[in-house]
Amino acid sequence: MTVRRVAIFAVLVAAGACDESPGFTERELKILSNYTNLGKQSEASLVAGLDGAVELGQALYFDCNLSAPLPADSDLGLAGDTGTISCNTCHDLEQGGADARLGAPTSLGVGGFVGVNVPTVYNSGWRETWGWTAKHTSLRSQISVPLEMAPHALTRAEVAAYIEANYSDEYLALGLPFDGSNCEDSVGEDCVFSNVAEILEAYVRTLRSEDSRFDRHMNPKNRDVLTDEEIRGAKLFIGRASCNECHNGPTFSDDRHHNIGVSQIGGTWNEGVVITEGEHKMELGHFPTPTLRNVGKTAPYMHNGLTDGLWDVVDFYRFGGHDTGYPGTKSDLIQPLNLSEEDVDDIVAFLKSLDEIPDIDEETGRDLKLPPEIYDDTRTCR
Numbered sequence: 001m002t003v004r005r006v007a008i009f010a011v012l013v014a015a016g017a018c019d020e021s022p023g024f025t026e027r028e029l030k031i032l033s034n035y036t037n038l039g040k041q042s043e044a045s046l047v048a049g050l051d052g053a054v055e056l057g058q059a060l061y062f063d064c065n066l067s068a069p070l071p072a073d074s075d076l077g078l079a080g081d082t083g084t085i086s087c088n089t090c091h092d093l094e095q096g097g098a099d100a101r102l103g104a105p106t107s108l109g110v111g112g113f114v115g116v117n118v119p120t121v122y123n124s125g126w127r128e129t130w131g132w133t134a135k136h137t138s139l140r141s142q143i144s145v146p147l148e149m150a151p152h153a154l155t156r157a158e159v160a161a162y163i164e165a166n167y168s169d170e171y172l173a174l175g176l177p178f179d180g181s182n183c184e185d186s187v188g189e190d191c192v193f194s195n196v197a198e199i200l201e202a203y204v205r206t207l208r209s210e211d212s213r214f215d216r217h218m219n220p221k222n223r224d225v226l227t228d229e230e231i232r233g234a235k236l237f238i239g240r241a242s243c244n245e246c247h248n249g250p251t252f253s254d255d256r257h258h259n260i261g262v263s264q265i266g267g268t269w270n271e272g273v274v275i276t277e278g279e280h281k282m283e284l285g286h287f288p289t290p291t292l293r294n295v296g297k298t299a300p301y302m303h304n305g306l307t308d309g310l311w312d313v314v315d316f317y318r319f320g321g322h323d324t325g326y327p328g329t330k331s332d333l334i335q336p337l338n339l340s341e342e343d344v345d346d347i348v349a350f351l352k353s354l355d356e357i358p359d360i361d362e363e364t365g366r367d368l369k370l371p372p373e374i375y376d377d378t379r380t381c382r
C-alpha cells in the first residue's frame with residue numbers, strides 16, 4: 001500500500017467511526033426541533049381564566065363520590081358500595097395519565113368494563129379529536145361521556161345535585177347558576193351538567209407534559225441529556241423506521257387516523273373511526289394516532305390493549321403489523337422494517353425518554369397531580 005492509500009484508508013476509518021458517534025446531524029436536529037414545545041392550544045374552556053375554575057375542576061377530577069353506587073359486585077367492591085371511581089382512577093396522573101390498575105387490557109368502571117384501552121389525559125388539550133373513534137370534536141363533549149356512561153354511571157340530574165350539595169360555593173363563585181339558565185343550547189340540569197364538563201375541561205387543559213429528557217436535549221444549551229442508545233433510537237424513529245410518518249409534532253401524533261394492522265376481533269369498537277359515505281362504511285379499522293409522550297408509563301398499548309410491552313409494540317412494527325380483519329384498509333406506510341433486535345432496544349429507549357410527569361404547574365405553582373385543598377378526606381377513593 002502506498003503512503004497515499006494508507007492515508008485515504010485512515011480517513012475512511014475515521015469517517016466510519018464518526019458515523020457511529022451518536023450525535024444528531026443538523027438535518028436530524030431540524031426535524032426533531034418540530035417535536036418539542038407544545039405552544040398554545042387552539043381552544044379553551046368557556047370558564048378558563050375565571051378564578052377558581054381550575055381548582056374546582058381539579059377537585060372534581062379526584063372526587064370518588066362523583067360516581068354511582070356499584071350496581072353489582074366487581075373488582076371495585078360489592079354491590080351498593082359508593083366512592084369507587086374518580087377520573088383519576090382510570091387516568092392516574094402519577095402513572096402517565098392512564099390506568100395503572102394492571103391486569104386487564106381495558107378498564108373497569110362502575111358499570112363494568114369499558115370497551116377500549118384508556119388513553120392518557122396529559123396533553124389532551126392539544127388534540128383535535130378525542131376518543132379512539134375520533135367521535136368527539138370538542139374536549140368537553142369527550143369529558144361528559146364517562147360521567148353518564150359506564151365509568152361513573154350517573155345521570156345528569158345526579159351530577160347537578162351532587163355539585164349543589166358539595167361544591168355550591170365554588171360553583172357559584174364562578175358566576176354559574178344552579179337553575180341552569182346560562183347555556184345557549186340546554187336548560188336546567190342539562191345545563192348544570194354541561195357547566196361541570198366545562199369546569200373539568202378547564203383543569204384537564206392544564207395537564208401538560210413537555211419537559212421530558214428528550215425536550216431538555218432539544219434545548220441547544222443542553223445537548224448532553226440523551227444517552228447514546230436513546231439518540232440512536234431517535235435517529236431510527238425519524239429515519240429507517242419512519243415512525244414519524246404518523247407520530248410527529250410536539251405531541252408525537254399527526255391527529256389523523258390509520259389502520260396499522262392491529263388485529264381486529266370484531267365488534268363495533270374495533271371498527272374505529274368510521275366515516276360513512278351513503279350506506280357504505282369507509283376506513284374500517286382506522287384508529288387515531290396516539291401521543292407517544294409518557295408512553296413508557298401507559299401500558300397496555302393500542303386501542304384494545306393488545307400488549308403490555310413497548311418492546312412488543314416496536315417488534316409488531318418490525319414485522320409490518322398483523323393481518324387486519326378489514327382487508328384493503330391497512331396503511332401502505334406499515335411495511336416490514338429492516339430493524340435488528342438492538343435497533344428495537346434503541347427505539348424503546350428513545351420512547352422512554354419522552355416520559356415526564358410534571359411536578360408543579362409553572363403558571364400557578366401548584367401540584368396538579370394531587371387533590372386540591374378545597375377537597376376533604378371523605379371524597380377520597382375507597
Ligand code: HEC
Pocket residue numbers: 061085086087088089090091107108109110114115116117118119120121124127129130131132133142143146147150151152200204
Ligand atoms: C373507567 C375508566 C374511565 C374513567 C373513570 C374516566 N375515563 Fe376518560 N377515558 C376512558 C376511556 C376508555 C377513554 C377512551 C374512550 C373512547 O375511545 O371513546 C377515555 C378518554 C378520555 C379522554 C380523551 C383522551 C384522548 O386522547 O382521546 C379524556 C380527555 C378523558 N377521558 C377525560 C376523563 C375525565 C375528565 C374523566 C372524569 C370525569 C374521565 N375521563 C373518567 C376511561 C375512563
Ligand code: HEC
Pocket residue numbers: 237241242243244245246247257258259260262287288289290291292295298300301302303304310313314317318331333334347
Ligand atoms: C401509519 C401511521 C403510523 C406509523 C408509521 C407508526 N405508527 Fe405507531 N400508531 C399509529 C396508530 C394509528 C396507533 C394506534 C393503533 C390502534 O390502537 O389500533 C399507533 C400506536 C402506537 C403505540 C401505542 C401507543 C399507545 O398509547 O397505545 C406506540 C408505542 C407506537 N405506535 C409507536 C410507533 C413506533 C415506534 C413506530 C415506528 C416503528 C410507529 N409507531 C409507526 C400510527 C402509526
